[in-house]
Amino acid sequence: MEGKDASTVLKTEDSGLFWADQIADGIIHRERYSYLDKPYKLPKKPSIKTSSSLSGVLHIGRLTDIIRGEAVYRALKDKGIPAEFIYVAEDMDPLRKIPKGVPDSYREYIGVPVTDIPDPWGCHKTYADHHITEFFDIFADFVEEEPKRFSMREEYRKGNFDWAVEIVLKNSEKVREIINSFKDINPTPPGWVPYQAVCEKCGKIMTTVVDKYENGKVHYTCKDYDFKVETAKGCGHEGWVKPFGKNGKMAWKSEWAAQWKRWDVVGEGAGKEYIVPNSAFFVNAHISEKVFDYPATTPIFYEHITIGGGGKMSASVGNVVFPRQWLEIAPAEALRLLFLKRINKTRDFKWEDTPQLMDELDSMERIYYGVEKAKDEKEEAHLKRLYEMILTEKPPREYVERMPYSTAAMVSQIALGSEKRAEGIISRLGYEMNARNREILPLAGKWASEHGEKLEIQKTIPKSAETFTPKQKEALSKIASLLDKGLDRHALAKEIFAVAKGFDMKPPEVFTAIYRVLLDAESGPKSGIFLLSLDKDFVQKRFRLEG
Numbered sequence: 001m002e003g004k005d006a007s008t009v010l011k012t013e014d015s016g017l018f019w020a021d022q023i024a025d026g027i028i029h030r031e032r033y034s035y036l037d038k039p040y041k042l043p044k045k046p047s048i049k050t051s052s053s054l055s056g057v058l059h060i061g062r063l064t065d066i067i068r069g070e071a072v073y074r075a076l077k078d079k080g081i082p083a084e085f086i087y088v089a090e091d092m093d094p095l096r097k098i099p100k101g102v103p104d105s106y107r108e109y110i111g112v113p114v115t116d117i118p119d120p121w122g123c124h125k126t127y128a129d130h131h132i133t134e135f136f137d138i139f140a141d142f143v144e145e146e147p148k149r150f151s152m153r154e155e156y157r158k159g160n161f162d163w164a165v166e167i168v169l170k171n172s173e174k175v176r177e178i179i180n181s182f183k184d185i186n187p188t189p190p191g192w193v194p195y196q197a198v199c200e201k202c203g204k205i206m207t208t209v210v211d212k213y214e215n216g217k218v219h220y221t222c223k224d225y226d227f228k229v230e231t232a233k234g235c236g237h238e239g240w241v242k243p244f245g246k247n248g249k250m251a252w253k254s255e256w257a258a259q260w261k262r263w264d265v266v267g268e269g270a271g272k273e274y275i276v277p278n279s280a281f282f283v284n285a286h287i288s289e290k291v292f293d294y295p296a297t298t299p300i301f302y303e304h305i306t307i308g309g310g311g312k313m314s315a316s317v318g319n320v321v322f323p324r325q326w327l328e329i330a331p332a333e334a335l336r337l338l339f340l341k342r343i344n345k346t347r348d349f350k351w352e353d354t355p356q357l358m359d360e361l362d363s364m365e366r367i368y369y370g371v372e373k374a375k376d377e378k379e380e381a382h383l384k385r386l387y388e389m390i391l392t393e394k395p396p397r398e399y400v401e402r403m404p405y406s407t408a409a410m411v412s413q414i415a416l417g418s419e420k421r422a423e424g425i426i427s428r429l430g431y432e433m434n435a436r437n438r439e440i441l442p443l444a445g446k447w448a449s450e451h452g453e454k455l456e457i458q459k460t461i462p463k464s465a466e467t468f469t470p471k472q473k474e475a476l477s478k479i480a481s482l483l484d485k486g487l488d489r490h491a492l493a494k495e496i497f498a499v500a501k502g503f504d505m506k507p508p509e510v511f512t513a514i515y516r517v518l519l520d521a522e523s524g525p526k527s528g529i530f531l532l533s534l535d536k537d538f539v540q541k542r543f544r545l546e547g
């Protein structure tokens, strides 16, 4: 077993270089094949491949492969390599179960390639077209450059994989040996043919059992095939068919390798479940070199996104986040940050964390423009590169200040949906209503109403104010007078601390009084910006406990 493969690939985060640059460097400076004693030469037009199957729910996790693959592609291009970025729809995959919203009558299509099934919603030619269109519409918003698209069904139909099928069938025994060298139990039996035919009679692909390859044809019988939930019913048909063109496909442990050779793939994303040494990735890596004489591609292993403390996103649990939902609450860059910052650490998403994520993005931006300093030079270089990679467009020439997301969430709640009121508050806080702040305001507002803490400014003095100590009352009254000085948000915050000190109080005692008297709560937004956001006369009256 090739246990060393995975560990060498994942040691990327110590050198300080951005991980995609490290992978790109590894690809460019590679010298040898991985399993053959042969020199390696970078193809003239190397490509980074990304792909997806077309079944299942299109949640934000499905963008992982694309966003991470694109980062390596961009890193290669930045190093002067004329790389290509390609997307391959794995649309020879059969329908495995009936998704929600698809009529029960579709049970007859279980086992049929998704490209050969009519669109249940009637708006596209096929089931596959429906999903691929939706997928592309969505992911265009999350990448800088859209990949060149390919469909496996079309590739086979055009005969673009005939050469590979021929090689694989001639080398069935070698392929079988490689596969079995990774297996401790249930070895693939002699005579196995790494090809799946499409049944000429019923059009299903999972139901055909191929048992012979003779005189340029494969022999198959169409039998029932059990998926986990559903069974693909075989029609019993038996026949000989030429294994080319539209008639079928290679077994996955051969086809993946053939794709690398077909498109000169030098890197491809794969979830962390492929890191184990006997995964389909490494089986194909061996097949690629030993059967196709094509150097095993460099894997871009990554962790999947989890939600709400480590859970898997799942339609049946109902915790799925859709890309459109994301864009209603945060810009695409924030999701790119989540996916790009660390490639091989678990990342968990909670809606409540959105402000921190946005703060991280803002801070990285300030470091990029030199407005803020990073811990040291190494980190600064790393963060600047990461920031560049997160953007899907060229960064603006100059730094444009964006109010923090949490501030925007507060403003939008206090403004109660009025843009004019919001503009007034923003200017009191010392921010400009520029395009960026205009963009963030409704997003943060929606976040606040759905996932944030509600701010309810109390119309009258809350009962809890009756417990204030004399010192707390005096401090509030002092702050009320301070508001006449026209201080900005920084100075006001400082002064509030000074007031606490002046009365020999701990700052939390003052803050508690502020939040109680205004919100009837123990905590709230940062006091400086909070007080400036509200009507001055109202705050002064309230702080003097006059109403």
Ligand SMILES: [Zn+2]
Pocket (backbone or CB within 6 Å): 119, 121, 122, 123, 124, 129, 130
């Ligand atoms: Zn459709």
Ligand SMILES: [Zn+2]
Pocket (backbone or CB within 6 Å): 199, 200, 201, 202, 203, 204, 207, 222, 234, 235, 236, 237
């Ligand atoms: Zn059949």
